[in-house]
Amino acid sequence: MEASGANRKALRAFLAPETTIWQYTHGVAETTLVSPDGFSLDNFYLARPGADEIQLDLFGDYKSNVALYPEFQAYFRKHKPPFLAVWGKNDPFFLPAGAEAFRRDIPGAQMRFFDTGHFALETHCDEIAAAIRDFLPRSK
DSSP: OOOOHHHHHHHGGGGSHHHHHHHHHTTOSOGGGSOHHHHHHHHHHHTSTTHHHHHHHHHHHHHHHHHTHHHHHHHHHHHOOOOEEEEETTOSSSOHHHHHTHHHHOTTOEEEEESSOSOHHHHHHHHHHHHHHHHHHHTO
16 A cells, blocks of 8 residues: 555544444454454554554565565475464454465464454353364474
């Protein structure tokens, strides 16, 4: 993203309290499982003076993460580390195809998709913990 005033203005909607709540609840079948603690705390911190500008800077800097993907992928191809990705299959930001892409570089990568959104731990903490507990002994 170019750091223009127009782009920053367009992204400002992502910092609105209702958008934060949407990020926690979008794609969640039973939204009553989502505690208001997480999004309330996020909104509290987002409301601090200057926090909006910091978040907009981070949005603009995401391209530096993407630029490093070839290095990550080369590491994965060379070392093939044990890999488990747990993912909300309804995540509007990180789509399931993003998780599946790890298998191109790590053929043994394991994927676990849960019927939830971006903050999968909010609704599937027990299931994710079980997936991790199952994965760890086999990853040695």
